[in-house]
Amino acid sequence: MKYLFDSDFTKTCFRDLVNVASPVGYYVQMEPFFAALAKDLGYEVSYDNKRTPYITLEGQDNSKTVQVTAHLDTLGFLIRGIDSKGWLMVRQLGGVNYNTLDGETVTVYTRDGRSYTGLFLCREHSVHVHKEEARAARTEENMRILLDEPISSAEDVKKLGIRNGDVIDVQPRCQFTDSGYIKSRYIDDKACVACVLTALKYLKEQGLKPRFRTLFSFPYSEEIGTGGTYVPPEVSEIIALDIGLIGPGLEGSDRKVSICAKDATIHYDYALNNRLIRLAEANDIDYAVDVYNSYGTDAKAAVQAGNNLRAATFGMGTYGTHGMERTHMDAINGTTALLLAYLLEE
Numbered sequence: 603m604k605y606l607f608d609s610d611f612t613k614t615c616f617r618d619l620v621n622v623a624s625p626v627g628y629y630v631q632m633e634p635f636f637a638a639l640a641k642d643l644g645y646e647v648s649y650d651n652k653r654t655p656y657i658t659l660e661g662q663d664n665s666k667t668v669q670v671t672a673h674l675d676t677l678g679f680l681i682r683g684i685d686s687k688g689w690l691m692v693r694q695l696g697g698v699n700y701n702t703l704d705g706e707t708v709t710v711y712t713r714d715g716r717s718y719t720g721l722f723l724c725r726e727h728s729v730h731v732h733k734e735e736a737r738a739a740r741t742e743e744n745m746r747i748l749l750d751e752p753i754s755s756a757e758d759v760k761k762l763g764i765r766n767g768d769v770i771d772v773q774p775r776c777q778f779t780d781s782g783y784i785k786s787r788y789i790d791d792k793a794c795v796a797c798v799l800t801a802l803k804y805l806k807e808q809g810l811k812p813r814f815r816t817l818f819s820f821p822y823s824e825e826i827g828t829g830g831t832y833v834p835p836e837v838s839e840i841i842a843l844d845i846g847l848i849g850p851g852l853e854g855s856d857r858k859v860s861i862c863a864k865d866a867t868i869h870y871d872y873a874l875n876n877r878l879i880r881l882a883e884a885n886d887i888d889y890a891v892d893v894y895n896s897y898g899t900d901a902k903a904a905v906q907a908g909n910n911l912r913a914a915t916f917g918m919g920t921y922g923t924h925g926m927e928r929t930h931m932d933a934i935n936g937t938t939a940l941l942l943a944y945l946l947e948e
């Protein structure tokens with residue numbers, strides 16, 4: 603690979619990021635963590651009014667400003683009610699796959715700073731007790747959280763300081779294999795955040811400036827479609843780093859970088875995608891171009907919000923999206939390499 607960036611850093615950075623809870627709109631824990639991480643790399647962070655962090659790099663040419671974005675939010679839940687037994691009813695934040703949540707450990711964060719663990723279960727939770735019903739659909743209506751506390755009523759739950767609207771985070775269960783695979787929740791999109799930070803580390807260490815002034819943004823609400831809606835007015839081009847999909851008809855894989863031609867809504871900029879394809883080929887980056895169905899990014903959000911810019915999206919091919927996800931370091935490293943090529947080359 604042409605750019606000898608620190609891919610061991612990418613791994614540890616991903617592992618660290620994925621273990622900081624940041625469900626949609628919950629920046630309380632990630633904000634100081636991310637600022638410290640950026641500072642270690644030699645960068646200052648600024649914020650917009652939505653608490654989106656930005657790292658800004660002056661370019662070789664400052665007459666044009668581009669934006670690279672990777673979202674810090676993950677799928678998550680809010681408490682929407684407490685039933686008479688003291689089990690928590692949830693409201694999803696983003697397009698979760700409940701089938702992958704049965705039996706997961708979660709953490710509930712109260713507004714006064716306390717936290718409690720619990721177990722995600724279906725109301726009909728035991729094959730021994732609920733023989734037929736144990737096969738009930740895993741849906742928002744049927745799923746509950748059983749707190750790891752001695753509770754038998756809603757009152758018991760409230761005494762712990764737990765209220766409707768409190769945030770629930772599902773454990774990521776991040777694992778690396780010797781064969782280079784990563785299995786974890788929230789590869790979407792913390793693997794892409796780790797790629798961006800790896801590229802920033804490389805630029806700092808090599809003393810390199812991107813071709814154009816570049817804003818790197820890390821929003822907290824992509825999973826509900828609003829992370830990219832605000833774009834600073836000087837930005838004329840936006841690249842969202844986000845996961846690639848794998849499935850029938852698609853050429854993407856967990857060893858390749860996926861360049862998205864079209865998502866559920868927008869046709870990504872034709873010339874910009876041509877440039878990404880050319881850069882992937884020039885840098886021997888294994889890539890696929892694909893058309894997606896149920897998919898969107900913060901670049902799409904930026905276009906849909908009416909910003910005057912052109913947009914593209916690429917990222918590592920990922921299995922099991924919005925559940926337990928899997929990708930490979932080849933796809934992650936390819937994503938970092940394509941980002942560096944985008945930033946540095948014609």
Ligand SMILES: [Zn+2]
Pocket residue numbers: 673790791824844845
């Ligand atoms: Zn994403």
